[in-house]
Amino acid sequence: MGGLVYNEISKIVAQRRFFVVMALLTVIAILSALTMRGFAGALGVTAAQMVSTGASGGFAQLLFPLLIAVIVGDIVAGELTEGTLKLLLIRPVSRWKIWLSKLIAAFFVSVALVCYSALCIYVALGAASGFGSFSTPALAEGGSSYAVVTLRAYGLEMISLLSVVSVFLLISTVAENGVAAVGLCMGMTVICSICMPILHFFSSTKWIEYTFFEQWQIAGQITNSFPLTGWTIGGSIAVLAAWIVICIASGIAIFQWRDVKS
């Protein structure tokens, strides 16, 4: 399994678009750090205190999913379009192992992407308005140190990322075409970000809160920026875990049974 995951990661990072996405992320992280600067200056907070917000809000719900879609949205469908899938599937390795290795690789790369984003924010904001100390108690977030708050926020973001890549891999498995798969992953993310607030506005139904999209902001529970009321961390984890299990089970089932004709 280690060799399989290594293969998949090497295929992701060998493509030029991986570096394009990383460059784009650098620019966005620096720009948002600079916009946070005025805010941080007014409140008198430092980079160490602000970096945890990079795991929630628009980062977690829109920016990371869109960038991840570009990198891994075609991880299954693209190989079908390019015809490389057939040479991959005639090895003495069961299909479910190949699918799972793609999921693990996509998750690793996504985690790396988010950690890199945090680093960019920390360095850019630190250079602009001081790095500060992670040992300062975070009074608004329950009194533990900012080190703990930051780790907890990014830890929950990892669960969010696992559900993002699970949903995207399922889409990539169902789609017959690599470009279409990336488009579907990005389109779904954008449409959710437009429709969900509208649905919230016009409807009081509770089901919207159980969608993976709403729960992608799980790290907001640590930084007091979670948009839904009445949710515990455990509740959010349970919803995301259910989505992860559903997506992995159906992704593997479809991949295992499908005929590879191209």
Add this chain to the structure above:
Amino acid sequence: MSAEPAAIDAANISKSYGSRQAVINVSFQVKPGEVFGLIGPNGAGKTTVLRMLVGLIRPTSGSVSLFGHDVRADFENALRPVGAIIENPEMYKFLTGRQNLAQYARMRPGITNAQIDETVALVGLADRINEKITRYSLGMRQRLGIAQAILHHPKLLLLDEPTNGLDPQGIQELRQMIRHLADSQGMAVLLSSHLLHDVQTVCDSIAIINQGRTVASGGIASFTQGKAASYRFVVADLNRAVELSKAQKWKIVSKDETANALVVESDQEPSSLNESLVKAGIKVSRIEGVTRSLEDAFLELTRGANGSTGGLS
């Protein structure tokens, strides 16, 4: 169970897409060390059969075993001794030739770098192996495709139209390589092609497939030595000779009016027809035996709407 299970045992495999039947009850066996040709016109179902052999496509009915392991139930063991090219060997264009081979090497335990180098040298890509695939010609991609198929010294090699894109010299080298691998390493090879010449020169046995059915199969000799012999008669009066031959129950294979020649087929002696022709006053200037080529057998078997003439197996 016999001492050594067949390299390939395809038992009554069928595949339908909706109401269209792509492959209908195809059965054949390939023994270890045998070079087997699967031939048929384009669209006959060869690639679908090959995809079912390696588990890329699930048969609607029937089953495939490779060295005694069922491809569906025991996929990993069935595919372990197998190397294959299915249609064009598309590889990762953003990687170099060597990086591509390394991908496949990591999917099996125990493939060394020396083994990769040896395979690269064998297919003649040593000086270009560190270039990206985007810069490879079709022939070079085909060679790299062969390299990934033989990297792990398989006991069974499946090659789907392997001469596509190769120049005449490359085709010649490939044939020699296939024969060499089969003879020296006891490797069983299944070769699919629509080109008869590909198959005729290297295969021990063949199956002819048309419109999803096996129309004939057997050792290569059984195709070229038909039971009925054909003879070419050059005569003075072609039309009367044709009528007389028919009356004597000879089958007219073809007639050539410009050369005043007819080709007839029967298990009777040609001297009896000659005698009748001469008695009827038709001068016979020449009689020659016509050997049936694999191409004749192929065209005969794949002609017509259903192609199920059979009879040779």
